[in-house]
Amino acid sequence: MMGLRLLLALAYPVFAHLASARADGAWAALAMADLVLFLLLEPLLARRGWALALVALCLLGLWAISLSRYALMPLLAPPVLFIALVSWLFGRSLRRGRTPLITRIVKGLYAQAGMPMSAELHRYSRQLTLAWAALLGLLAVANLWLALSAVPSGLLHQLGHAPPWPVSDEQWSLFANVLNYGILGLFFVAEYQLRKRRFPHRPYRSAVDFVTQMARLGPRFWSQLLR
Incomplete structure (x- = not known):
């Protein structure tokens, strides 16, 4: 599945x-x-x-x-709603009394390998959770603005209003369905390189091994993570 x-x-x-x-x-x-x-x-x-x-x-x-x-109007919603939802999930985990989302993932990876998690890594994982929440939130806002501004399929144009900064449907889609993923991928790669330098002793050897180790945490871990 x-x-x-x-x-x-x-x-x-x-x-x-x-x-x-x-x-x-x-x-x-x-x-x-x-x-x-x-x-x-x-x-x-x-x-x-x-x-x-x-x-x-x-x-x-x-x-x-x-x-x-x-x-084409139904296509306007998913890039806004899904990215906003993921941003909210990251942000919600930063509230008092909760464990930051990435901290929980890092704890799982280190526990799986039988390695201790340092206080510095705790702080870093919390900061990284905040960074992901902020980036995803900005992308959701950008997607919403473009969904309002697209012509002719954007919300404002369909309601009979001229958007102040119009963009074409293709330009909206290029950002919402292509560049979004490029930006997120670039952020992931840049952060991974920073993490390699700051924390050389870690339970994975490469980016591929990192993804493999996360998969090994199992479906139960991932289903509980978002609760």
């Missing part, structure tokens, strides 16, 4: 960008259908009747919207 979920996640920005670049309602419907399958994958694989019915209703609605002037 994890592989299929990853495939659906990777397919969404491709479909969404093709829809915006070509102003094609069919691609937009395909992108949103991909997202519906991603969100309902587990109950669908379990053959839950309610999930099958909900998917059928969503597909019918997406087909109807794809034939209208609002075909």
Whole structure:
């Protein structure tokens, strides 16, 4: 299931960008259908009747919207909502009485390897949690601004208002469905290089090993992490 979920996640920005670049309602419907399958994958694989019915209703609605002037509008929401949600999850973990999200991950990695976690690493992981929350929050705000400003499919234009700083649908999509991931990837790589220098004694040897070690924490760890 994890592989299929990853495939659906990777397919969404491709479909969404093709829809915006070509102003094609069919691609937009395909992108949103991909997202519906991603969100309902587990109950669908379990053959839950309610999930099958909900998917059928969503597909019918997406087909109807794809034939209208609002075909591309549903694509405006996911880059804002999902990134804002992840930013909130990082930020929520910084509240008093909670353990910062990245601190919990680092604790899991070090405990798995039987290594102690220093006070400096505790501070660093908290600062990194804050940095991720801030970066994701800024991207969510930027995505919202572009979703309002896109022409002709942006929210303001569809409501009959001229956006003060208009951008094309393709420019919106380039940022929301391509550059977002590039910015996040660049931040991850830069932070990893900094972490290598500051903490040379760690339970992983490379970026690939880091991802492998995180996967070994197991689904139970990751499901509890976001509670």
